[in-house]
Amino acid sequence: MCSPQRVAARYLHSDLIPPLGFPGGPCYVVQRIMEEVHNPKLRDDLVADVEHGLKIDNQEAGQIYHLDAEAGVGAFKKMLLVPHTQYRMDQRGITVTEIRMALASFQKARNDERSRHSYMAKKWEYDMMRGEPINWTDPKVKLTVVFLAGRDMVRVITCYWEGESDPKPTQGGCPVP
Numbered sequence: 001m002c003s004p005q006r007v008a009a010r011y012l013h014s015d016l017i018p019p020l021g022f023p024g025g026p027c028y029v030v031q032r033i034m035e036e037v038h039n040p041k042l043r044d045d046l047v048a049d050v051e052h053g054l055k056i057d058n059q060e061a062g063q064i065y066h067l068d069a070e071a072g073v074g075a076f077k078k079m080l081l082v083p084h085t086q087y088r089m090d091q092r093g094i095t096v097t098e099i100r101m102a103l104a105s106f107q108k109a110r111n112d113e114r115s116r117h118s119y120m121a122k123k124w125e126y127d128m129m130r131g132e133p134i135n136w137t138d139p140k141v142k143l144t145v146v147f148l149a150g151r152d153m154v155r156v157i158t159c160y161w162e163g164e165s166d167p168k169p170t171q172g173g174c175p176v177p
Helices: 004-012 026-036 040-051 058-064 083-092 096-115 119-130
Strands: 068-073 076-081 134-137 143-149 153-161
Touching (some): 026 040, 026 058, 026 083, 040 058, 058 083, 068 096, 076 083, 076 096, 083 153, 096 119, 096 134, 096 143, 096 153, 119 134
Parallel strands (some): 076 153
Antiparallel strands (some): 068 076, 134 143, 143 153
């Protein structure tokens, strides 16, 4: 039997400090840039892009975030969060726990479809074998997660709230320490 502390440590352990996605928004991304990017020109350019509502490309996200391996959920023992995903999580207010919940709902749907020998189950298996991305929207919370799935690992490519646009930057910029 697991103690409550072990359960909490497994599912609520810290991903980054501060944690990914909470509270989220452009100013949260700016805070992360200020903490992680040491090149002053690059830092200023990235902050300006975020404060003007411009997107950060994958190479720029790699300057702020680094590949992060997290405990997965269910059959997916490990979850890899690429820098782009982490940027989108911070920007859109999506936490590691919410990603895990969406992946758990995918696994439940996958098992349900497999038991029915459905076309969708076959498609997901085929996509997984070929290394094709799977686009899953959790029906309860409306979080979409795009990921590549292996036997016991997922690589999360991106995530977003269904039907919601990206948060807009605040007028006058973000408070910077």
